[in-house]
Amino acid sequence: MKKTVAVLHGDGVGQEVTEAAVKVLQSVGRRFDHTFEVKKGLIGGIAIDQTGNPLPKETIEVCEKSDAVLLGAVGGPKWDQNPSALRPEKGLLEIRKHFGLFANLRPVKAVKGMSEASPLKDHLSKGVDMMIVRELTGGLYFGEPKRKTHNGAVDSLTYSREEIERIVEQGFELARLRKGKVTSVDKANVLETSKLWREVVEEKKAQYPDVEVEHLLVDAAAMKLITQPASFDVIVTENLFGDILSDEASVLTGSLGMLPSASIRSDGFGLYEPVHGSAPDIAGMNIANPSAAILSVAMMLKYSFGMETEAFAVETAVYSVFDDGYCTTDVQKSGHRVLTTSAFVEKVIEE
Amino acid sequence: MKKTVAVLHGDGVGQEVTEAAVKVLQSVGRRFDHTFEVKKGLIGGIAIDQTGNPLPKETIEVCEKSDAVLLGAVGGPKWDQNPSALRPEKGLLEIRKHFGLFANLRPVKAVKGMSEASPLKDHLSKGVDMMIVRELTGGLYFGEPKRKTHNGAVDSLTYSREEIERIVEQGFELARLRKGKVTSVDKANVLETSKLWREVVEEKKAQYPDVEVEHLLVDAAAMKLITQPASFDVIVTENLFGDILSDEASVLTGSLGMLPSASIRSDGFGLYEPVHGSAPDIAGMNIANPSAAILSVAMMLKYSFGMETEAFAVETAVYSVFDDGYCTTDVQKSGHRVLTTSAFVEKVIEE
Ligand SMILES: CC(C)[C@H](C(=O)O)[C@@H](O)C(=O)O
Ligand SMILES: CC(C)[C@H](C(=O)O)[C@@H](O)C(=O)O
Numbered sequence: 059m060k061k062t063v064a065v066l067h068g069d070g071v072g073q074e075v076t077e078a079a080v081k082v083l084q085s086v087g088r089r090f091d092h093t094f095e096v097k098k099g100l101i102g103g104i105a106i107d108q109t110g111n112p113l114p115k116e117t118i119e120v121c122e123k124s125d126a127v128l129l130g131a132v133g134g135p136k137w138d139q140n141p142s143a144l145r146p147e148k149g150l151l152e153i154r155k156h157f158g159l160f161a162n163l164r165p166v167k168a169v170k171g172m173s174e175a176s177p178l179k180d181h182l183s184k185g186v187d188m189m190i191v192r193e194l195t196g197g198l199y200f201g202e203p204k205r206k207t208h209n210g211a212v213d214s215l216t217y218s219r220e221e222i223e224r225i226v227e228q229g230f231e232l233a234r235l236r237k238g239k240v241t242s243v244d245k246a247n248v249l250e251t252s253k254l255w256r257e258v259v260e261e262k263k264a265q266y267p268d269v270e271v272e273h274l275l276v277d278a279a280a281m282k283l284i285t286q287p288a289s290f291d292v293i294v295t296e297n298l299f300g301d302i303l304s305d306e307a308s309v310l311t312g313s314l315g316m317l318p319s320a321s322i323r324s325d326g327f328g329l330y331e332p333v334h335g336s337a338p339d340i341a342g343m344n345i346a347n348p349s350a351a352i353l354s355v356a357m358m359l360k361y362s363f364g365m366e367t368e369a370f371a372v373e374t375a376v377y378s379v380f381d382d383g384y385c386t387t388d389v390q391k392s393g394h395r396v397l398t399t400s401a402f403v404e405k406v407i408e409e
Numbered sequence: 410m411k412k413t414v415a416v417l418h419g420d421g422v423g424q425e426v427t428e429a430a431v432k433v434l435q436s437v438g439r440r441f442d443h444t445f446e447v448k449k450g451l452i453g454g455i456a457i458d459q460t461g462n463p464l465p466k467e468t469i470e471v472c473e474k475s476d477a478v479l480l481g482a483v484g485g486p487k488w489d490q491n492p493s494a495l496r497p498e499k500g501l502l503e504i505r506k507h508f509g510l511f512a513n514l515r516p517v518k519a520v521k522g523m524s525e526a527s528p529l530k531d532h533l534s535k536g537v538d539m540m541i542v543r544e545l546t547g548g549l550y551f552g553e554p555k556r557k558t559h560n561g562a563v564d565s566l567t568y569s570r571e572e573i574e575r576i577v578e579q580g581f582e583l584a585r586l587r588k589g590k591v592t593s594v595d596k597a598n599v600l601e602t603s604k605l606w607r608e609v610v611e612e613k614k615a616q617y618p619d620v621e622v623e624h625l626l627v628d629a630a631a632m633k634l635i636t637q638p639a640s641f642d643v644i645v646t647e648n649l650f651g652d653i654l655s656d657e658a659s660v661l662t663g664s665l666g667m668l669p670s671a672s673i674r675s676d677g678f679g680l681y682e683p684v685h686g687s688a689p690d691i692a693g694m695n696i697a698n699p700s701a702a703i704l705s706v707a708m709m710l711k712y713s714f715g716m717e718t719e720a721f722a723v724e725t726a727v728y729s730v731f732d733d734g735y736c737t738t739d740v741q742k743s744g745h746r747v748l749t750t751s752a753f754v755e756k757v758i759e760e
Contacts (some may be wrong), residue, residue: 093635131529142598168560176633179529179530195490198566198599198600199562203599204601207569209570209571210568210569210571211567211601211602211604211605212552212565212567212602213600213601214563215563215564216563219560219561220561222561245649245652247493248553250557250563251561251562251563251564253562254557254561254562277653277656277657279624280653280654280657284528284660286658298596301628302627302628302631304628304629305632306628306632306635308632308658309632309636310635350758
């Protein structure tokens with residue numbers, strides 16, 4: 059197959075981790091006989107510096123001509139004082155909205171032998187394997203009115219029934235391919251949008267008799283993620299709850315530096331990025347852990363290109379390097395050899 | 410001094426833990442020569458059953474004639490399918506709003522010797538001592554419009570500058586009496602109300618040069634609560650973020666059964682309640698841990714009656730019972746003797 063991938067490295071370590079991930083992508087191409095054409099584009103702080111816009115028109119065009127997007131990271135202290143329209147994150151919010159990437163998939167998995175790095179006691183982090191499905195183009199992020207008022211300010215949490223239906227379906231579909239359980243998170247005892255959300259989940263579940271459904275209030279979910287993290291399979295929730303809960307979940311297993319994410323829509327087009335940020339303090343030092351970016355490529359292979367075997371090969375390769383006794387500075391383990399970013403990538407490619 | 414306390418036991422274990430707490434309150438009266446007059450009122454499920462209203466007019470009147478309110482817990486499976494207007498929680502939301510209890514104080518403290526019960530590794534839960542200050546009468550809970558729309562639903566996140574100012578001040582005042590640090594939590598990279606919130610915090614901090622201020626995005630806060638819980642002193646945030654983060658924080662130290670809370674306004678009137686729920690499964694068995702209710706009385710003595718010494722005596726008594734080798738079913742420890750609710754109260758009173 060031939061696929062075009064837009065690579066937007068963004069800021070900080072974004073550059074080195076996407077370069078690493080592209081190397082892995084190309085080696086998948088050679089090994090499995092695919093052609094991956096890579097096109098670069100600017101986003102975030104570097105785009106502001108070079109074009110005055112966190113998401114320049116040229117970048118949108120590059121993405122429109124591609125089958126998927128690989129993103130590094132955006133942001134850094136340099137742009138922290140900018141007005142909202144000139145903030146690196148603005149690029150991220152706009153690209154999600156422009157391409158209608160309504161489903162954000164955030165897997166969190168305990169990595170064998172990495173429980174040392176988890177803040178949780180071993181018996182709790184063991185067996186964690188969940189997928190958070192966050193609605194990404196609705197809710198408080200985009201609802202109108204959203205403005206200063208004469209004596210304060212207002213934001214609007216709006217959802218249409220269709221917006222809820224498509225993300226809930228996404229959750230059910232994924233659960234079916236996994237452990238068969240969906241936890242729908244809302245605040246139905248307070249919010250109208252949550253009541254509608256719960257209604258939709260109750261309706262949809264008739265179509266998925268093989269999937270077990272649980273409703274959890276967002277406050278209870280924030281507790282249960284810590285006290286029983288291994289009890290979750292798929293969590294499906296609205297934009298802001300998903301933002302909070304997926305970040306909370308990301309630190310549970312001690313493998314934050316290794317977590318990928320996908321932001322997709324129904325036709326297979328998607329944007330893939332590591333969960334970790336731009337880490338300006340270690341940018342350019344060739345020590346960043348490229349695993350999250352590489353695993354994001356694995357998600358791209360699976361969700362955008364339907365290449366299950368290739369995706370599995372990449373995932374296995376990354377975990378094998380750790381199993382073979384190597385690591386990167388962020389996840390050092392006694393007895394393991396610390397590799398640079400580029401050396402780590404070579405090992406992954408070898409595998 | 411003479412004070413009148415409205416006691417609304419509510420549902421489930423609410424009954425036995427408030428009775429326990431009232432016994433402690435009366436013994437404080439005898440010991441320190443105060444008169445506490447107790448008046449009862451209905452709230453929650455039991456109020457729905459007996460009057461058809463989760464917050465009957467009589468209850469409001471009882472509270473209006475009191476100096477503070479002690480609440481047990483509301484809710485239970487019996488009322489879970491009721492329409493919103495007839496849900497036990499409705500009583501809670503209404504009493505907060507009716508009395509303008511805009512500041513919810515939720516202390517979370519690691520209890521010596523209880524790290525066994527914490528989901529976190531010992532080095533992380535050690536030294537946790539934070540106070541979450543949650544805005545309680547604004548934001549998405551009460552903002553209008555809040556309704557179904559032709560194709561979906563809407564909730565409104567509204568804040569006036571005054572609402573933000575008074576809660577932020579509350580946070581600064583408390584920090585001054587504690588470790589001198591305020592963490593303000595918002596989502597200023599996305600929400601207009603959060604931008605205003607951050608603006609207000611920046612303005613107010615000039616009046617509190619002795620207090621250190623940190624801004625944290627809500628997603629980052631959800632992570633840091635787990636990875637560095639001991640780094641927090643006072644956290645101040647809006648209603649829904651506070652709901653989520655205070656519940657998240659409540660499970661960190663393994664002492665959920667012991668956490669009290671206060672919901673206050675500026676003139677000293679306040680409502681005090683344990684954080685734990687109505688626990689219908691163990692209601693009426695005389696095994697519930699009354700510590701949270703008793704510590705809520707300690708908060709009442711301190712924040713509503715200005716009785717610092719009395720409050721301290723109650724707190725110390727509760728912790729001493731645990732130190733002396735006793736416990737309750739929910740926080741069993743090897744080598745400790747399990748007490749019933751009533752036996753535990755006797756020990757606390759002895760101390
Ligand atoms: C940068 C920010 C706007 C963004 C969000 O809140 O969606 C980020 O936290 C994320 O989760 O990707
Ligand atoms: C019962 C519910 C409405 C309430 C809230 O969300 O405020 C509860 O979770 C709390 O924190 O006291």
